[in-house]
Amino acid sequence: MxxxxxxxxxxxxxxxxxxxxxxxxxxxxxxxxxxxxxxxxxxxxxxxxxxxxxxxxxxxxxILRCHPDLAGRELQRGTLSAESQREQRGAGLTSLDADERLRLAELNAQYRARFGFPFVLAARLSDRAAVQRELAARLHCPPAQELRTALGEVKKIGHLRLADLLGADQARA
Ligand SMILES: NC(=O)N[C@H]1NC(=O)NC1=O
Known part of the structure; x- marks a missing residue:
């Protein structure tokens, strides 16, 4: 396109x-x-x-609150957007074992309780181990810094989605 x-x-x-x-x-x-x-x-x-x-x-x-949790309930229920589903699958979040899922759910809940919005990370630039590591690390950031970091991740996700949209048709042209 x-x-x-x-x-x-x-x-x-x-x-x-x-x-x-x-x-x-x-x-x-x-x-x-x-x-x-x-x-x-x-x-x-x-x-x-x-x-x-x-x-x-x-x-x-x-904007952050519009994002579904990584490896959260929406992934289990199959109610993610097509883009999010692809991104989370790509990072291996659809094949976590029960312990990994539980650990991420706990960390996601702690993060949300601390900051008031869900943990956001560009899953396509990550993998299951890095998601957990980043989440555990960012839990301790000062709120103003964390808001900036999270919005930076929103932009990385947006950048990759835009590239997909404009790249897809170029391949066809
Ligand atoms: N919570 C969160 O980061 N979700 C987003 N990340 C991503 O790569 N796709 C999403 O939906």
């Missing part, structure tokens, strides 16, 4: 295609649509991320 195609999308198509670049936050794609035309993929990404950066802390925390 090239940038001309992106710039020619009407609102509905644009939100359909880019609405889950930021997990379960289609409002962000909806907001940047009116900022077309984009000069390239990086420009589109810049607008999406600038929207996140401009939000008050409550909005940024809201």
């Amino acid at each position: 090239d940038i001309e195609k992106v710039n020619s999308m009407d609102f509905g198509e644009f939100v359909d295609v880019f609405g889950n670049v930021i997990e379960r936050c289609p409002l962000i794609a909806a907001a940047v649509w009116s900022q077309r035309p984009f000069s390239d993929l990086e420009d589109l990404e810049k607008h999406l991320f600038a929207f996140i950066d401009a939000l008050p802390q409550s909005g940024q925390e809201g």
Whole structure:
């Protein structure tokens, strides 16, 4: 998919295609649509991320709260978004044994109790051992620093999802 195609999308198509670049936050794609035309993929990404950066802390925390836990109940129930399912499977989180699942559930709960939002990590850049290690380490970070780290992970996830969307059609072209 090239940038001309992106710039020619009407609102509905644009939100359909880019609405889950930021997990379960289609409002962000909806907001940047009116900022077309984009000069390239990086420009589109810049607008999406600038929207996140401009939000008050409550909005940024809201974005984090839209993310499902890693190896959490939604994975067990099969109710994840297609993107999240792929990412979590890729990191080996669908094949944890019972002890690993329990340990992650405990750490996820401690993290949520401390910060008030779920632990977010770009699973595609990680694996099951690193997820647990990172979660245990980030549990001890100061809240303001942790909010910045978590939003950085949201952007890494978004960057990879955008690359998938724009790379997929290039392969077909
Ligand atoms: N909690 C969390 O990090 N979830 C996200 N991470 C990722 O790579 N995909 C997700 O849905």
